[in-house]
Amino acid sequence: xxxxxxxxxxxxxxxxxxxxxxxxxxxxxxxxxxxxxxxxxxxxxxxxxxxxxxxxxxxxxxxxxxxxxxxxxxxxxxxxxxxxxxxxxxxxxxxxxxxxxxxxxxxxxxxxxxxxxxxxxxxxxxxxxxxxxxxxxxxxxxxxxxxxxxxxxxxxxxxxxxxxxxxxxxxxxxxxxxxxxxxxxxxxxxxxxxxxxxxxxxxxxxxxxxxxxxxxxxxxxxxxxxxxxxxxxxxxxxxxxxxxxxxxxxxxxxxxxxxxxxxxxx
Numbered sequence: 627x628x629x630x631x632x633x634x635x636x637x638x639x640x641x642x643x644x645x646x647x648x649x650x651x652x653x654x655x656x657x658x659x660x661x662x663x664x665x666x667x668x669x670x671x672x673x674x675x676x677x678x679x680x681x682x683x684x685x686x687x688x689x690x691x692x693x694x695x696x697x698x699x700x701x702x703x704x705x706x707x708x709x710x711x712x713x714x715x716x717x718x719x720x721x722x723x724x725x726x727x728x729x730x731x732x733x734x735x736x737x738x739x740x741x742x743x744x745x746x747x748x749x750x751x752x753x754x755x756x757x758x759x760x761x762x763x764x765x766x767x768x769x770x771x772x773x774x775x776x777x778x779x780x781x782x783x784x785x786x787x788x789x790x791x792x793x794x795x796x797x798x799x800x801x802x803x804x805x806x807x808x809x810x811x812x813x814x815x816x817x818x819x820x821x822x823x824x825x826x827x828x829x830x831x832x833x834x835x836x837x838x839x840x841x842x843x844x845x846x847x848x849x850x851x852x853x854x855x856x857x858x859x860x861x862x863x864x865x866x867x868x869x870x871x872x873x874x875x876x877x878x879x880x881x882x883x884x885x886x887x888x889x890x891x892x
Contacts, residue, residue, distance in 0.1 A: 633680045638696040639839045647889045650675045673880045680873040686846040686866040699843030700727045708847045716748040716755035728836045743807040749792045780860025788816040822867030825849045830874045
C-alpha cells in the first residue's frame with residue numbers, strides 16, 4: 627500500500643518481497659555514485675531502484691523453525707550470526723562472515739587489517755569493544771549494552787526507554803575517513819504491553835535481495851531472545867509480539883533485476 631509516499635506491507639517475507647519487487651520495478655533508476663562507501667561511478671549495474679519510507683509488520687512466533695519459514699532467511703548463516711550478536715563478546719571479525727552467502731572476494735574490500743569498520747557484536751556489546759580493560763565512557767554516563775536493555779525491561783516492564791542503538795556518534799564522524807562503512811541498522815526499540823513484547827526496528831538502508839529477509843529474521847530472533855531473557859532474569863511472562871520495521875531506503879540494483887523479476891514470477 628502506498629499513501630503519500632509511504633509503503634506499508636504486512637505478513638510473511640516471501641509474499642511481501644514479491645509485492646516489494648513489483649513496486650520497485652515501477653520506480654525510475656537513480657545513480658547514487660557509491661555503494662558501501664565505495665565509488666561506483668560509471669557502473670550502471672550499481673544504479674538502484676528505490677522505495678522510501680517502507681514499513682513492514684509481522685507477528686513473531688515463539689517457534690524458531692516457524693520464524694525461519696516465515697522469513698526464508700539464509701540458513702544456517704543467519705542463525706550462526708545471530709548467535710554471535712547475542713553471545714556477549716564484541717567480536718571483529720565475526721567468524722560467520724566467511725560463510726556470508728553474498729560475499730565478494732571474501733569481504734576483503736570491507737576490511738582493514740583484517741577487521742571491519744564495525745560489526746553488530748561490537749555494537750551490541752560495546753563496553754569492551756577495544757583492547758582497553760576500562761569500559762567505554764559516554765559524555766555523562768558509562769556505555770550500556772544489550773544486557774542493560776534486558777535488565778531494564780526485567781526491572782521496568784512498561785518502560786518506553788528500552789532501546790538498543792546500533793548507529794553510534796562515531797558513524798556520524800566516520801565519513802572523515804574515505805571509504806569508512808557505517809551500519810545499515812539504526813537500532814531496536816522494545817516495549818511490553820499485555821504480556822507481549824513488540825519491537826520497532828529502524829533501518830536507514832536495505833538491499834531487498836541480500837539483506838531484507840535476513841534482517842527481518844535477525845530482528846525477530848532478537849525479539850524472541852529478549853522475551854526469553856526477561857523471563858529468565860525477571861520472571862516475566864512475556865511472549866514475542868509484533869515486529870515493525872521502518873526502512874528509509876529499500877532498494878535493488880539494476881544488475882539484480884533478473885533476480886527481481888524471478889521473484890515476481892515465482
